[in-house]
Amino acid sequence: MYGKVMQLVRKSKGISQNELATGVMSRSNLSNxxxxxxxxxxxxxxxxxxxxxITVEEYLSLSKQTDIQYQFLYQELVKTENYGTRDELININTQISYFKLKSPKYYELYLLSQYVLILYQLPCVISLKEIKDYIKPLLFESEQWFNHELRLYNNFLFLFDYSENYTLYNKVLRKLSTEDCPSISERYKVHLSINFGIQLLEYNQEKEAKKILAFAKEEARKEKLIIQELFIDFLLSEFTKNHDIKLARTKWKTYSTSLGLLKQ
Structure with missing residues (x-):
């Protein structure tokens, strides 16, 4: 977000990358x-x-305005995926597609909207393989794990099989545990663990799944994420009854809707 705003301001003033970077950083670093x-x-x-x-205040104001649009589209997609109709899913996908070339972040959001259409067996223009081919290098080759990368991984975790996720999930947790990352949202650690635990249950890796979900519950308790704690308990209770993780998730969706709970 901040880099893109810098680029917009630079171009609006007719200044080249070389001119702006001189005396501050390399042109390649500015480009990156x-x-x-x-x-x-x-x-x-x-x-x-x-x-x-341009002042810092003006720069932050422009950055905030740029991010508001993205956050609105992202939140609408999440809400519609959980509680919307098929027509509403198609409509939000159409809205997002208008901005897909605005920046890499918007294109990733577009891929996510296409991914959701695929999951709900709705018409789409990109294949699952094309989405995975684009997303996988971004995650598996990344050495920086900030909120953006964590959100990206959380959104696309189910693109990968559990052996791929075992490698990446553990890499991410090691990275977060060995570095001082005060700006990293602990919520993503919880969400990643929940999603990976669910996938392991789908692959009948029950022992490993329960271990990871127990870790997720402990982290959720530390962060006072009550809904996530409740979800983990509900999930394991329902799974123990019938060993059907998809049914357990469907029941949770009905239950959480009745309580007016939105997916975090």
Whole structure:
């Protein structure tokens, strides 16, 4: 988001990457920043803003306006996936498709909307293989795990089989446990663990699934994520009764809808 806003301001002022980067950072680093692939130190960002003759307040305001649109579309997609009709799913996909070339983040959102259509057996223009071919390198080759990467992995976790996820999930948890990441949302650690636990149950890996779901529940308790705790207990209780994870998830959807709970 911040890199894209920097790019928009730079272009609006007719300044080249070389001109803006000179004396601050390499042109390649500026290019990577503008493409959301590099995070420069704060003092470097201040120098860039000074050369663009824009204040930090103006820059943050522009960034917030850009992000509001993305967050609205993302939240509408999540809400519609959980509680919308088939026509509403198609409609939100159409809205998202208008912005798919705006930035890599918007294109990833577009792929997510297409993925949802596939899951609900609705008409789409991209295949599951095409989605996986695009997303897999972004995750499996990533060495940076910030909120964006964690959300991306959480959204597309079920694209991969459990052996692939076993490798990536453990890599991510090791990365988060060995680095000081105060800006990383602990919610994603909980959500990733829940989703991977569900997939393991689908593959009849019950022992490993219960271990990961117990970890997810403990993390949820630490973060006071009551709905997630409730979901894990409900899931395991229903699964113990009939060993049908899909039925357990369907029952949860009905139960949570009746309580007015939105998926986190």
């Amino acid at each position: 920043f503008e493409n959301e692939q590099y995070i420069p130190a704060f003092d470097k960002v201040i120098l860039l803003l000074s050369k663009l003759n």
